[in-house]
Amino acid sequence: MTKNKDVIQALDTLTGGRVVKSLHDITGGDHPFVIMKSSNIPGKEVIEIPGLIYGNPEKEINKLAVTMTLTEGSIELAGATGVDAIVAHHPIAEAANSGGVPLKNYLDLYGLSVFELHESFHGLHPGIPFLHGHKVYRSEICFGGLHGNVLFVGQAYPKVNTLGDMLSRLDTFMDFKEEEEVTNREKVIKQAESTIETTLVTRGRILIGEEESPVEHILHIFPHTGFSPDHLRQAVKEHPEADTVLASISRVYEGHPLIETARELGLHFIVGNSHALEILENGLPLAYALDSLLPEVEVVVFRERITSTSLHEMGNQYMKDYGESMASKYLVNKATQVIL
Template structure:
């Protein structure tokens, strides 16, 4: 007979996984002692959000039989949870009232479906070497505030034995990410919808070479995250600190033509590779988290909600009748007379 599992058990499991980083009571939040309670703000009025690792919405006494792990909570995730019997959603990214629930209040929406919501984010980061491993290197140096900038994360690592060239690195990524399957899914959708212009994130933003070529050797990797504030000056300094580095790897975010990091990498004789984008973090962080939850709570069903975002030209979106509906509404209600 299966043992009953409650939200409080899931909170304890997440606390164990993170090594004690989860809030377990309102007092923990109010004390200010948990360094993983972090407010993120771009100083856009009214748009700051505070990360609160642990239970965000729901009751600790609620029984759970099915858990879904996802990266970012959305109304689509809430609807899928309600329709498929999910009792608890564990989101990696911070949850904000209304913003992550389609403009609806979280308590109202989640309460209607009797779904609890939990988050981790910064409390989960740094617990495992997965992102380096997926990209084919083992980090021997990690700095989470390079250049004195909090969050400016830098890894420097030695290539794994099986990764000898830039081509090996990209082949490894494509294999681990299942890129071939994603391409087949995309091509099938294009054929079914009769629209070859459809694009999908994991295919469009797959690994790529910005400087160098597939046969170029890889031995020592400088691994950066462009959105954190890493500059060409930082790159010069890292190269001087780690002689023999031959490859720069950008992950989560990436750079595009015209970014000064590209020219600096070329000037320094480095390969420059863009690896996984943020859209694939469900594999890097979500899958191991889901597996760990299942190991702790074997009697609970665990599923993964994977976001798949596509781009479709306006005139080819939807059926003919819904296109006529959109034109009617736009013309008669949304255009100024």
């Protein structure tokens, strides 16, 4: 019989002891992976707490889901498919990750326990650099003294000689052809030609350089962590052998200061996989580790698929009529009495 406390132990084992084990770990102020995340927006900060967020340590666990971000959709999917616990990579916040209601109300309804494992999971495996075609020889998760500011410095694998090789490698591992086929079929079935899907419109591309541009030493950065032009200058100073900047998870677009800084420093610049693919990059290693450490538990993976569709192609005719009717009668025409 596997219990929540066994999941805690498994997470602690695979992280090398980074999981919270007591209330003091949270309140004592000295646990390196209990981290406040804040943009100084009043009331919106959150504390990362690696480990069990909600649930009885003695609760039996037969089926466990690994996901990137806990949402009301994943809670509903768990309830409908007999999942006992969800391990989310990203930090969990009251209401924000539970459909706008208190976590306790929603999770208790379906008998769910939830865990999180974010910064405490970073840097434990070289999978993301591997998928992008380089072997890491320096790994930082706090570059420039900024918590969560990840920097990998790596050397390209022997068969990855150019920027084009990096993109081809991602195409193979991520199977973008399959994603294109799924989206194209959806367009036909739903008669919604405008439909686009996140992983396809955020595919890797070259910002500075050509497909034939040679690659050897790579600075692998993650712009959403706060990696700045000054950080890039510092990284190049410490690694003058670098010839390429690779941005993944998040990306930058034309005109961003990081691109201009890379150009100033004579570096190529390429963007790789987006955050939408982290469920494969980090989620699969985490899920396989839990599957190995908890042999009696069925492990499944929850993957989000987000699409964009023109308003007037969204839904069948019944739902189009419904949306337009509700808007015109109760939202646009304020003179109409709203039925509560």
